[in-house]
Amino acid sequence: MARRSAPEVNAGSMADIAFLLLIFFLVTTTLEKDNGIARQLPPIDKSEIEPPKIKEKNLFIVLVNKNDQLLVNDSPMELEDLRENAIEFLDNGGALSNSIEYCDYCKGKRLITSSDNPEKAVISVQNDRLTSYKMYISVQNELVAAYNFLRNRESQRLYGWDFTDVKKEIDAGTYLGKQGDAQDKLKEIQKLFPLKLSEAQPKKN
């Protein structure tokens, strides 16, 4: 009669708590994703048409030797200065203001000795076979950074947002607003500063 056992704990809501926690973890955990520098290789050209000659002033030649040292347009350079120099070269806009090649959005020094416009400017990277991969990626990274800097500047000027930010959002699928619209704008910016990175065959030694 005088039983005083504690009543059994109601376990009915346990499942709810479990699901709550489960959903919490589902939302908060992010999978580790692989990131990297994307690149498109040039297809093999079998035609025997001579490639058009590029004027020397429109070329930014980066040589990397087997000791990971840089030679840019025949003068040695540190990796830290590469980005700035590449920006200066791309943004130069040396074509005369009355020619059709005139670059009205360039903010560079407009030297006659440097590139005519971003459309014409070509960056050529040449590695030794013994260059370390670390250095190779660093150089690529700095050059892509130079392009990204200029693209961001232009997209800020024209549309008020950063090129890289919007591209990232579209890739992640978190872009709010019209995606097609933004994609067209990205293309427009890419047209202003087209990525012209050429990689010559490394020298055999």
Place this chain on the structure above:
Amino acid sequence: MSKFTKKKSNELPPVSTASLPDIVFMLLFFFMVVTVMRDTELKVEQNLPKANQIEKLKKDRSVFIFAGKPSIQYKKNFGDEGRIQIGDKFTDVSNIGLALTEARGKLNPELQSKVVVALKVDDDTNTGLVTDIKEKLRELNMVKIIYITTSGDPLEQ
């Protein structure tokens, strides 16, 4: 007799185990979500270089090529030079085509034409090896590549 039973009933009832399955399921789901399936065993060293101008890799349309020095347990048989690994075996530069076509066949058919080759290369490798791979990829007409890196400032290294 009645004295005996009274004593027993005064003890605490056993803890309910009804919620145990829930907890177990929760843990199960959690680990299912967090773990990344690794279908390949790495046979080469992988210290990826740092870069900060990076884009995300779309996993559903990518095939991986690993390259680097063979890791310690394989050093005896495969030496100290940079080697290429596709799937879970070492591959020669000349065999990349076959191995990649096989890897591509495992992708979703709709995405096979949009295949991206992800290069996971150890930062101590010679660029020559990477160039050989890229030449081969151009021949195979798989021209979209991505150099997998870790995020960080390359100037610091």
